[in-house]
Amino acid sequence: MTKTYPLKVIGWIESDLTQVEKAPPQGAGSGQQAWLVLDPEYTDGLDGIQVGDELLVFTWLHLAERWPLKLSPHGNHDLPVKGVFGTRSPHRPNPIGVHHVRVLALEGNRLLLRDMEAVDGTPVVDIKCALRPRLSD
Numbered sequence: 001m002t003k004t005y006p007l008k009v010i011g012w013i014e015s016d017l018t019q020v021e022k023a024p025p026q027g028a029g030s031g032q033q034a035w036l037v038l039d040p041e042y043t044d045g046l047d048g049i050q051v052g053d054e055l056l057v058f059t060w061l062h063l064a065e066r067w068p069l070k071l072s073p074h075g076n077h078d079l080p081v082k083g084v085f086g087t088r089s090p091h092r093p094n095p096i097g098v099h100h101v102r103v104l105a106l107e108g109n110r111l112l113l114r115d116m117e118a119v120d121g122t123p124v125v126d127i128k129c130a131l132r133p134r135l136s137d
Contacts, residue, residue: 011038011109011124013059018120020063020090033104034116036124043109045127053103054130057116060123061095068092097122100130 015034036057038046049055068091070081084092097118105112 007060007125009039009060009123009125010042010127011036013037013116013118013120013122013124015116015118015120015122017117020119030115030117032117033112033114034118034120036111036113036116036127038109038111038124040109046106046109046111049103049106049111049129051103051105055101055103055111055113056128056130057097057099057101057113057124058126058128059097059099059118060125061090061097061118062121062123063119064090064092064095066091066093066095096125 013034014037015032017032017034068089069084071084071087071089071091073079073082073087073089090097099113099116099118101113101115103111104114
């Protein structure tokens with residue numbers, strides 16, 4: 001049985017990136033900077049976030065396709081087709097983006113982020129602090 005649940009947009013991305021095809025591949029290290037603009041009603045939720053913090057930003061990849069359950073990883077048709085859940089493709093039933101970023105600046109309800117590869121206007125649905133891996137015994 002398929003159920004639906006409401007998802008609330010809490011902000012959006014302001015970026016120089018305006019075309020999906022020009023966005024760097026997902027993953028830390030792109031160096032791409034962008035502003036996360038939080039809806040003012042959520043500004044108190046930023047309390048405790050500081051410059052230098054690592055965050056996970058969850059976005060709704062509004063320009064992605066919803067249809068593929070199997071695809072070529074990284075769009076490379078020379079690779080074998082895989083199920084979408086075994087890839088990081090933005091094209092999926094629920095196109096949720098996960099972005100591991102670093103805070104470069106805070107200005108009220110705005111965060112300047114490094115390694116944010118989402119395009120301008122991408123909706124933000126959540127922000128979480130990034131946990132550091134625990135050392136094994």
